[in-house]
Structures are given as C-alpha cells and as structure tokens.
Amino acid sequence: MNRSIKQLMLFVAVTVGITAYAQDRSIDNFTDVGERGVNVFEAPKTQDYIFDGLKVRIGGSSTLQFQGVNHENSGAIPIVEIGDNFNLATANLDLDVALAKGLRMHLRTYLSSRHHNEPYVKGGYLQVDQLDFIQEGLFEDMMKYVTIKVGHMENNYGDAHFRRTDNAMATHNPFVGNLIMDAFTTEVGAEVYYRNNGWLAMVGLTNAKLNQSVEDPGKTKASVLAKVGFDKQLSDDLRVRLTGSVYHNNKVASSYLYTGDRAGARYYSVLDKDEEALSQAARADFRTGRYNPNLKNEITALMFNPFVKFKGLEFFGTVERSSGKMTAETKDRVATQLAGELIYRFGANEKFYLGSRYNKVSAEDATHGDVDIDRxxxxxxxxxxxxxxxxxxxxxxxxxxxxxxxxxxxxxxxGIMLEAAISF
Known part of the structure; x- marks a missing residue:
C-alpha cells in the first residue's frame, strides 16, 4: 500500500477518535467555513471567550465540478482537445485547535488537488488574541485590540484572497474561478493586527519563500506586507469596508505572489499546449486560465478593495497594480488588474444569490509586450x-x-461550470 495512503488512513483514524471527545465545535475567533462565514474577512475578535479547555475541531471540504467549456486560439501553437465532463474532485482536511484562552492553531492539508495526487500540507499558523497563557491579565488592555499570527501561512495581502477558492474550500466564493491574476502565497512569517471601532491596521514580515530551505543564503530578502482599512456595519442595512494593501520585496530568488497556489486553477486544460502534437514531453499546466506577470526577482504590489453591502445587494471590487522585474531586466514592468463583482442575495437568510464579475488584466509581458486579458x-x-x-x-x-x-x-x-461544494 502506498506510504502516503497509509499515513492518511492512520491520521484519519486518530482524528476520528479525537472527534468523539469534541462534540462542541465552537472555537473562539474562528471564521465559519459555511454560509455563516460569507463576507467575513479577517477572523473575528471577541471579548467574550468561551474557552473551557483544549478543544480540537476537525473540519474539511470536498468540491466537484462539471465543466462544459470550449476553447480556441490562432492555431499557431496546438492546444489540447477538451470536452464536457467532470473534473477531479478536490478535498481538504482542517484542524483548528483551541489551545488556551485567546490562543488557537489552524492547519490545512490538501488531500486531493489538481496539481498533486498525494496529500500535502498547505500551511498553518498560531493566532494569539490574549496573553493569559503566559500570565493572567498580561497586556490585557492592549490585547483587546491586537491580534498576532505566526506560521507558514496564507499571507494577508489584499481582500480578494478571503473570497477565493482554496482548493476544495469554495463556499465563500460566489464564483467558480478566482481572479485572473490570483494573488496568493504561503510564506513563513508573522502579522500583527490592530482593530478598533471599525479601523484596521496590519503589518507583516515573511521570509518570501514558498518552499523552505536553508540553502542559497543571501539570494532572498524578507518581504514586507501591510494593510490599512475601515470596516463597519453603519446601520442594519448598510455595511461598508475599504482596505489598501501592499506587498514588497526588492530582492527575491523567485517571487510566488501570483504562482503560490499549488492546488491548481478551476478551468481545467483551457488553452493548454498539446505537447504531443509539438513532439515535446507532456507538461500539463495546472494554472490554466490565470496570468502570472513574472515579476520574479523584484516586486511591489498594491491592492485596493472596496466592499459595500446594502440589504441583499453587495459590491466587491479589486484595483491592483504590480510592478517589478526579473534580474536580467533593466527597468520595471507593470501589470494592472481591475475586477468588479455585483451580487444579489435573496430568500430566507439569503440562501440564494445571482451575480456577475468583470475582470481585466493589462500587463507589460516580458515576452510579448503589451497584453490584455478580460473575463x-x-x-x-x-x-x-x-x-x-x-x-x-x-x-x-x-x-x-x-x-x-x-x-x-x-x-x-x-462555457459553463457547475460546482458542488461542501465545507464543515
């Protein structure tokens, strides 16, 4: 039996046993993975803690799509033939652990993904909202407003990543696909948040590496990221949020901000080269449908996200500008992205929704010059x-x-995509 399968079976057996002792799944400062977590961005911060001992919350996601999409190009480069059928079912396994009052851990494992046929850890972090585990009442007044996250984790650049599909976790995304320039990466680092009366400020530092290694020291500097914004329910019917984010690194061996999602994109095989027709080794691109501006060795990315919800009608926007270059280039290139989503939620508890998104990328491509992609x-x-x-x-x-x-x-x-998503 495959070693990975044996390890997975053992892990599931252990976690099922743990679940028997953890019937109450409520955890402080946790974002619900289902409908109740829609339009929640940073994890909530409460002052009414329910912690009464170590608690393990076992969760996960499973998602399946039927794809009926056609594609074509000029024909100069052959592309694979695709038809209507089901894609690979994807699955996640989540562990969220309440360790102490105001102290919890999150760990996500991809059990099945487009890019990997074996389970592997996406990342995890420790979230600190109170310091009572060190000394009761330590910096109590300050910690009413401060949150600290440390780990090899999904970094909080922009707001779009809160609405994107994360492998099988698709219940917070009203669409099937993510943005064309899909900003997402997992790097080792720390983020410190301050939240008070609707205002939000965050500053973070990462080691800028997706794959961790102690080799090749000096090739990569630390990445700096920050976010400021305002988010408040102004009335029973109206909520307004506006944030601005930055991610910066002026010396990195390989920036993964737009290639960090190793799980793969949702539109399978679209405009993928037919390597057999080209007499080359097979090489399926698991990021089909996305665009990477390839600002590989220097990058500064800015993203602004307005969000307005009035009763059942909501708007979410993305304005992004990324600049940088590869080491061999003499001047910066620029890529810009605009996206606007309009969603109307209706019915009992807004269980139904209809919506649309327009997404456009304009970039100075390193190979082709000025290019445009719209969706x-x-x-x-x-x-x-x-x-x-x-x-x-x-x-x-x-x-x-x-x-x-x-x-x-x-x-x-x-074409069309039909998706069924389960998260618990």
Missing part, C-alpha cells in the same frame, strides 16, 4: 444547508496581444 463571469447559487453550496457559472475569457509563439495568440474560452 466575464455570470453566476447563480444556493446554499442547501449552511455547509453545502451548489453554483452554476458562465465564463467567457479572451486574450489579446500575445504573439505567434504563444498558445494564447487570439485565444479564448467560454
């Missing part, structure tokens, strides 16, 4: 329970400016 998504969904979401999406994506050496020359894909 329209139209969606509808229903929460069958707090933990089960079914959604249907129409997607239409177009590429412009790519040359004859690219599979994206005159490229486009369009």
């Amino acid at each position: 329209l998504q139209v969606t509808g969904g229903v929460f069958l329970t707090n933990n089960i979401l079914a959604k249907l999406e129409y997607v239409n994506q177009n590429y412009d400016g790519f040359g004859a050496t690219s599979e994206y020359q005159d490229g486009k894909f369009n």
Whole structure:
C-alpha cells in the first residue's frame, strides 16, 4: 500500500477518535467555513471567550465540478482537445485547535488537488488574541485590540484572497474561478493586527519563500506586507469596508505572489499546449486560465478593495497594480488588474444569490509586450444547508496581444461550470 495512503488512513483514524471527545465545535475567533462565514474577512475578535479547555475541531471540504467549456486560439501553437465532463474532485482536511484562552492553531492539508495526487500540507499558523497563557491579565488592555499570527501561512495581502477558492474550500466564493491574476502565497512569517471601532491596521514580515530551505543564503530578502482599512456595519442595512494593501520585496530568488497556489486553477486544460502534437514531453499546466506577470526577482504590489453591502445587494471590487522585474531586466514592468463583482442575495437568510464579475488584466509581458486579458463571469447559487453550496457559472475569457509563439495568440474560452461544494 502506498506510504502516503497509509499515513492518511492512520491520521484519519486518530482524528476520528479525537472527534468523539469534541462534540462542541465552537472555537473562539474562528471564521465559519459555511454560509455563516460569507463576507467575513479577517477572523473575528471577541471579548467574550468561551474557552473551557483544549478543544480540537476537525473540519474539511470536498468540491466537484462539471465543466462544459470550449476553447480556441490562432492555431499557431496546438492546444489540447477538451470536452464536457467532470473534473477531479478536490478535498481538504482542517484542524483548528483551541489551545488556551485567546490562543488557537489552524492547519490545512490538501488531500486531493489538481496539481498533486498525494496529500500535502498547505500551511498553518498560531493566532494569539490574549496573553493569559503566559500570565493572567498580561497586556490585557492592549490585547483587546491586537491580534498576532505566526506560521507558514496564507499571507494577508489584499481582500480578494478571503473570497477565493482554496482548493476544495469554495463556499465563500460566489464564483467558480478566482481572479485572473490570483494573488496568493504561503510564506513563513508573522502579522500583527490592530482593530478598533471599525479601523484596521496590519503589518507583516515573511521570509518570501514558498518552499523552505536553508540553502542559497543571501539570494532572498524578507518581504514586507501591510494593510490599512475601515470596516463597519453603519446601520442594519448598510455595511461598508475599504482596505489598501501592499506587498514588497526588492530582492527575491523567485517571487510566488501570483504562482503560490499549488492546488491548481478551476478551468481545467483551457488553452493548454498539446505537447504531443509539438513532439515535446507532456507538461500539463495546472494554472490554466490565470496570468502570472513574472515579476520574479523584484516586486511591489498594491491592492485596493472596496466592499459595500446594502440589504441583499453587495459590491466587491479589486484595483491592483504590480510592478517589478526579473534580474536580467533593466527597468520595471507593470501589470494592472481591475475586477468588479455585483451580487444579489435573496430568500430566507439569503440562501440564494445571482451575480456577475468583470475582470481585466493589462500587463507589460516580458515576452510579448503589451497584453490584455478580460473575463466575464455570470453566476447563480444556493446554499442547501449552511455547509453545502451548489453554483452554476458562465465564463467567457479572451486574450489579446500575445504573439505567434504563444498558445494564447487570439485565444479564448467560454462555457459553463457547475460546482458542488461542501465545507464543515
């Protein structure tokens, strides 16, 4: 039996045993993974702690899509033939542990993903909201407003990553696909938050490495990230949030901000090269449908995210500008991204929704010069329970400016995606 499968079976057996002692799954400062967690960004911070001893919350996600998408390009570079069928079912396993009052741990493992056929750890962190585990009442007044996160974790650049699909975790994403320039990375670091009366400030520092190693010292400096914003329920009907974020590194061996998602993109095989027709070794691209500006060795990324919810109608926007270069380049290149989502939620407890998103990227590509990619998504969904979401999406994506050496020359894909997502 495969060693990974044996390890997984043992782990599941142990966690099932633990679950028998953890019937109450409530944990302080935890974002619900189902419908109740929709439109929650940073994890909530409470002053009414319920901690009464160590508690292990076992959770997870499972997601499956039916894909009916067509694609085409100029024909200069052959692309694979695709048809209508089901994609690989993806799965996550989550451990959230209340260790002490105001102290919890999170760990996510990808059990099945597009890019890996074996389980592997995405990342995890320790979240500190109180210091009573060191000494009761230590900095009590300060810790009413401060949160500290430390780990090899998903870094808090921008707000779009809170609404994106994370492998099988898709219940907070009203769409099937993520943004074209999908900012997401997991790096070892720490983030310190201050929240008071709707105002938010965060500063963080990471080692800028996706794959950890002590080799090649000096090739990579630390990355700095920060966020400031305002988020408040102004009335029973109106909530307003606006944040600005920055991620910066002026010397990195390889920046992963737009390639850090190793799980893979949702639109399978679209505009993927037909390597057999090209007489090359097979090399499937697990990030199909996305764009990486390849600001590999120096990068400064800025993202602004407005969010407004009035009754059942909500708007979420993304304005992003990334600049930087590869070491061999003499000047910075720039990539900009605009996205706007309009969602209307209705029915009992807003279990139904309809919406659309327009997403456009304009970039100075290192190979092809000025390029543009735009995407329209139209969606509808229903929460069958707090933990089960079914959604249907129409997607239409177009590429412009790519040359004859690219599979994206005159490229486009369009069609429907049907997705069922379970998170608990």
